[in-house]
Amino acid sequence: MQYANYVFLQHCAKNFFIINFDFDCGVFKGLAP
Secondary structure (H helix, E strand, O other): OHHHHHHHHHHHHHOOOOOOHHHHHHHHHHHOO
16 A cells, blocks of 8 residues: 555645645545555
C-alpha cells in the first residue's frame, strides 16, 4: 500500500490547485491514513 500512497500523493501534489483537491485527497487520506 505504501507505493500506492506515494503515487496518489504525487497525483494530489500535481493537482494541488484544482478545486477537487480537498475532496480527492481527503477521501484517500480517510481510506488510507
